[in-house]
Amino acid sequence: MSFHPNDVIRRGRAASVIVSGVLIFLLSAFFRAQVIRNQESLLQSEENRLRQIPTAAPRGRILDRNNKPIAENVVGYSVALLAQREDTLRSTLDRLKTAINLTPRQYQDAIRRFHRDPTRPTVIIQDASLDVVSVLEEHHMDFPSLIIQSAPKRIYPNGTAVGALVGYIGEISEGQLTNLASAGYKPGQLIGQRGLEKQYEQELRGREGVQFVEVDAKNRIVSTGRARDAITPEEGPPLYTNIDLDLQEYIHSLFGDSLAAGAIAMNPKTGEVLALYSSPSIDPNRFVGGVPASYYDSIRTDPRQPEYNKVTQATQPPGSTFKLATSVMGLEDSLITFDSHMPQACNGFYYFGNRPWRCWRKEGHGSLSLAGAIAQSCDVYFYQLGLKLSLSRLVAGGVGLGFDRKSGIDLPEENKPRFPTSVPDYFNQKYGPRNWTPEAVSLNMAIGQGENAQTVVNMARFYSALATDGTEPTPMIKKGTPKLSKRITLAPEQIAQLRKAMMGVVSEGGTAAGAAIKGVKVAGKTGTAQTMRNDKNGKPLYWAWFAGMAPADDPQIVVVVMVPNVTFEGATSAGFATKIIAHYLHTQIANTIENTG
């Protein structure tokens, strides 16, 4: 043992230096961690304890032209869960199942949403009933990571009446999440899936708010108030539309849900869409908070395709309603006047090539002027007019009148009509160069059959041009400045004469004489296009059209009605249309009296 005092002092000094050195080293390490890298850790610490709970923004209301709500919001409840890992999520869901009724689909959806964004509270029930909420509040201590929030819930006061128009909202899909990534959408959010809700999604959605809660290491929510100031959600601005909810409801009551049909009413001067109805209708209220599988299946399997919009999506031959387009072309080219008779009078047939082309009236119409041919919808007259015009003129004229394009209505579901755009390439491709003759095609096209399939809304656009001086508006559901363009290059008087001829349709001797309504001068045209199918009794099925307007001298409203796959003819559709017109005009007059009186 070496304990000479000098040795001890030497070793003591060495020990002091080592001990001091180590502690100074530790101190400098703390300085580095606490002072130099303080911000990083502070951030991490805040990240540990704070969770952002998004608060859904109320969607903007959708209002009709009189500010009556088409879509608005009420208070609902959503249930979400804060989970760190999938296994904790699963175990909590398993325990939740014992307290409330949780469908396997809700379970799977929750897992999927969690995978998509684990940092966001996983939505479990989008629209929880008060019963579920009260049960969960009771068990709140058992589920400390559960977030029950009051969330705005969408309602449509006239659900089935506006279904095809307003569309519906639903949870954002995986595909939409990917496509709309830049727009800041998050899993579990609701987004417009069809109709106006989809068309004006960006305006209606509003801005999501954030609430901060403090959680502990086990993800239990410890406090909600003191964490950090919340950001309140911003409601989307209201969407003002041109829709007349009263008229919309009237049309709904007219058709009910037993009949598949499409109907549109618009102001021909401005393009304001007053009503747009497609039946069978869907109830958008059923889609809020996740559509029940049974309801969705019933929609999917219905052969009348409720989700298929009969106004903007369904295309079918316009039939005789197209004869006005043929007439316009004849008048534009000065091939005929209103008093012109065709060389061959109608005796029920027109012989061309080596076969007879039938008129719809077997006994024939005799010799008719243009006005008479329109009123009685004489096929033989228009066969001959078609031949006079020639196929290339019919096609070019149709393109010029906009039959090959969408109407441009502000709905996301509009389909493009079918109409040839070139002669003879279009037909060569379609039939093969040797299998068609321009004349035979012309005969068909002149009466609105053959290679021509139009949407209801596109026919409404064309008839609006007939209701004015040839200027046509773009159909618009949202309020705004009208978009107008000159479509028919006839003199206004000539167009007025066309309307006069169309009044003959809804008068004594016209094809829709039965649809006449006392006191209202309705101009219009029926169309009965053959589907080439029969019903189970062997009766032929038609697309029954009517396109009309009133009052004939200065039309305020254009209505187009189309009923597909029915045994009745255009005249029946005319009955619906004139009722719609009458209802609208009566209400207008009543309102005017009320306002002036």
Place this chain on the structure above:
Amino acid sequence: MPVTRRINVDLPLVIVACALTLYGLAIVFSAGQTDVKTVAQGAYRLQAIWTCVGILGAFAVSRASVRLIEWMTLPAYGLTILLLVALLAGFGSGAGTATSTSGWLTIAGHRLGQPAELAKLTVVLMLARVLSQNRIAPKSMIELWKPLVVAGLPLLLIMAQGDLGTSIVFVGIFFAMLFWAGVEWQLLVLLASPVISLMLGFDSRIWGAWFLTVLALVLWYKPFLGEALAIIALNVIMGVLGPLLWEHLKPYRQNRLKVFLDPNVDPRGSGYHVIQSRVAIGSGGWFGRGYLHGPQKRLAFLPEQYTDFIFAVVGEELGFIGVMVALALFLFLFLRVIRISERANDSFSSLVAFGLLASWFTHALENIGMTLGLMPITGIPLPFFSYGGSFMLACWLSVGVLARISSEGRGGMVGALKV
């Protein structure tokens, strides 16, 4: 010579120990204040009781002469070995960060204490006794067989319980006391070289460099030929054995070492403690987030906040200033104990004092270093801070021994007080 019961009290030692204890108690109290209450909430009360017991014990010990302590050394050491063997014989159970080990003496389900805490004290005493018997400092390894056995036996027994961490303390005590006994540093390095070879064995280039250093040291220090060959052979064997041994480590231990190198390999598992502890300390800044108000602690992100990771609470709530104060108190304590060792009346006392210093120092370095990730995670507590009855008792008994040694020491102590 008149027998007097009055002794000189080393006031600075007692004051700094009291300051550390009060500081520690305040932090144990704060550590219990979490939003969702746990057992830690009431820990400060038990800790206070144990502190009182410890101070009473210290007072009693300070009344006993160093000779009495020296006389008791052998039986105490024997008892320690017996208890450690008993743990292995099935009276052990685990707790805290070390639930998989069996450090607690348990009879009929009652935890009586941790014999390893006792061992830290008795090994110091026994080593002091063995080393003080030599007239001149050991110059060869053969002469070191006694201290090797004294420290090695409990070390192996504790390692056999599965407590790798505590064994580090014995290594610290062993080398520090040999140093204090005057063993040349070259010999100490040579002695440690096989263990270092074991740790460096994973990389053949680093190990190669170390091996050359060992060879150079052998040539310089010129030990006996047999010892030189033995050291070289052991280094080679350990270097080869290292990687093999690694594969036989239990996965949790492998993880702890891997995580030490990079906590982010397992942020939710083994790395979680270090990551959260660093976040807690780092977020403290200069002045901390306020006593009782540290969010990491309050919301239970900081694990073992009242035992092993208690220093992270200091860092989070009192900031760099709080850390500086704590480290300054520890430095003052350590320098004071070095001074006591220097001035001790005889070699036994001097070695005991230095051994106790080594024990505290190893604890503090390992525990505080661990909270920042500078040291691997072990279940070693922080003296005067970490919650734990036997450890607080052991710390204060050590203060008592040191006070006695100080009062028997040479020269007038600055600040000494007759009572």
